[in-house]
Amino acid sequence: MFNALRSDELLVGVGRMLRLAADLQAAPEGFERSQLLSAFSVTRLLASEQRGAAVLLAATRADLDAALAGDDRPAATAARAEIAAAVDGIAIGDAVQDLLEALPADDPTRTAVHHALRRMVDAEVATLARSPEEPGA
Amino acid sequence: MSIDDAKAGALLQTMIAAGDASQAARVTYLEQIEGGWSRHSYAARVDHGPGAGEKAYIVRARPRGSTLDTDLGAEFRTFELVADAPIPTPAVRGFEPSEDTPYDGPFFVMDRLDGHAVNVWRKRDRVALAEDWAGERGIAADLADHLAAIHRIDPAPAAGAIPVRDFQATVDHWQSVSHAARLVRDPVVEEAYTWVRSREPEPVAPCLVHGDYRIGNCLIDGGRVSGILDWELSFIGDPRFDLGYMALDYHAGKFTTPGSELLNATADRAWFHARYAEASGREVDPEVVRTFTALGALMLFAIMTTGLGVYARGETTDVRLAWGRFVLPGLRQDLAALMQW
Numbered sequence: 001m002f003n004a005l006r007s008d009e010l011l012v013g014v015g016r017m018l019r020l021a022a023d024l025q026a027a028p029e030g031f032e033r034s035q036l037l038s039a040f041s042v043t044r045l046l047a048s049e050q051r052g053a054a055v056l057l058a059a060t061r062a063d064l065d066a067a068l069a070g071d072d073r074p075a076a077t078a079a080r081a082e083i084a085a086a087v088d089g090i091a092i093g094d095a096v097q098d099l100l101e102a103l104p105a106d107d108p109t110r111t112a113v114h115h116a117l118r119r120m121v122d123a124e125v126a127t128l129a130r131s132p133e134e135p136g137a
Numbered sequence: 138m139s140i141d142d143a144k145a146g147a148l149l150q151t152m153i154a155a156g157d158a159s160q161a162a163r164v165t166y167l168e169q170i171e172g173g174w175s176r177h178s179y180a181a182r183v184d185h186g187p188g189a190g191e192k193a194y195i196v197r198a199r200p201r202g203s204t205l206d207t208d209l210g211a212e213f214r215t216f217e218l219v220a221d222a223p224i225p226t227p228a229v230r231g232f233e234p235s236e237d238t239p240y241d242g243p244f245f246v247m248d249r250l251d252g253h254a255v256n257v258w259r260k261r262d263r264v265a266l267a268e269d270w271a272g273e274r275g276i277a278a279d280l281a282d283h284l285a286a287i288h289r290i291d292p293a294p295a296a297g298a299i300p301v302r303d304f305q306a307t308v309d310h311w312q313s314v315s316h317a318a319r320l321v322r323d324p325v326v327e328e329a330y331t332w333v334r335s336r337e338p339e340p341v342a343p344c345l346v347h348g349d350y351r352i353g354n355c356l357i358d359g360g361r362v363s364g365i366l367d368w369e370l371s372f373i374g375d376p377r378f379d380l381g382y383m384a385l386d387y388h389a390g391k392f393t394t395p396g397s398e399l400l401n402a403t404a405d406r407a408w409f410h411a412r413y414a415e416a417s418g419r420e421v422d423p424e425v426v427r428t429f430t431a432l433g434a435l436m437l438f439a440i441m442t443t444g445l446g447v448y449a450r451g452e453t454t455d456v457r458l459a460w461g462r463f464v465l466p467g468l469r470q471d472l473a474a475l476m477q478w
Binding site: 001002003004005009010013014016017029030031033034035038039041042045049090093094096097100105113114115117118121122124125126128129 | 319325449456459460470474476
């Protein structure tokens with residue numbers, strides 16, 4: 001969700017490795033082979049991520065919205081609006097980070113947000129674990 | 138296989154300057170090998186001439202674009218420091234500090250030890266480690282005993298060569314690395330830093346800390362640990378960092394699916410801690426270990442984030458650094474579990 005490299009940046013890197021493979025004059029050496037296998041792994045993980053991205057984003061938005069429901073403090077209402085309008089995980093990360101910085105350490109809303117983030121990270125890992133070739137994934 | 142003449146020449150010059158090769162020596166094999174994130178490794182063989190025979194070496198280089206800008210010279214000096222300790226480490230054979238080398242940065246040469254590296258994210262390697270645990274436990278025992286031996290090394294000679302960091306300084310360091318490198322904000326990571334800071338343990342006498350201690354940084358030969366490598370993150374500080382770091386689920390083979398239930402895929406957690414406590418004379422508090430496990434996850438996060446930044450800025454084409462993006466969700470999950478969210 002809080003992903004630093006965009007999909008297009010990853011694809012450029014994978015493409016570079018495909019070009020490297022095409023230009024090889026002999027069987028790849030150890031380092032070259034590890035590069036190619038990493039590129040292969042990126043394609044699989046990225047495909048799994050893409051297949052689950054919309055569902056994960058919607059679930060996280062809904063979960064955080066529920067966590068913030070009933071908290072009328074300005075920081076919470078602002079975060080709720082930003083999360084509802086978020087188009088990706090980065091925007092959600094920004095909104096949640098702003099909120100947590102504004103809350104006291106032992107605030108119940110902080111605990112509720114923690115629980116929502118826990119469900120988010122569990123769901124994200126589960127999404128990545130699903131094979132991109134799995135029917136209906 | 139062709140040998141890169143420039144790399145071979147630099148290797149020989151460094152060994153000759155260190156007194157570990159003669160002008161008659163020649164490189165018979167040189168190939169970059171798999172592995173290494175902030176270091177690149179090359180396997181080499183050098184023929185030392187009649188009577189001296191051929192010997193195997195590893196060239197360890199710090200390329201310009203890497204996950205961490207750690208000091209290769211400090212790592213070289215750490216290898217020198219531990220050479221006489223009762224732990225299996227390779228002898229080092231010369232250090233070239235120049236940035237302008239055929240290895241794209243400074244490098245040093247060390248003996249190649251017998252043994253093979255373990256990859257805990259590979260199922261067959263986890264199975265082999267589980268068999269050791271179910272059987273002779275030579276690897277499990279060595280991993281605990283060698284860690285205790287590292288923590289018994291007098292750290293004083295290393296002061297000035299490697300960082301000295303107490304608990305708060307260690308947290309400060311990795312948070313500053315993380316902030317300097319981050320491309321996006323991450324509330325799980327920020328909350329984890331706050332949580333770790335709130336759990337500062339009672340201090341203990343500072344030790345030499347390996348800093349990246351795990352079975353994946355060891356060599357295995359004949360059911361025993363035959364080498365302890367990758368000292369680039371070593372520092373003088375709290376020895377419990379090593380215990381916590383190696384306890385990460387990630388280091389037991391977890392990626393997007395669970396890995397081994399054994400600590401570092403090698404030993405039962407309570408058994409390992411008891412063995413280490415007996416060998417080191419230090420009590421192991423599981424709650425303190427939990428704090429250091431979270432700190433270890435944050436260190437890994439900072440390292441991976443640095444790699445992503447290097448890749449995003451086009452300073453390297455090493456696609457493994459981009460792949461590291463997919464390590465981060467699992468580390469967030471580990472952090473959330475450690476904080477009991």
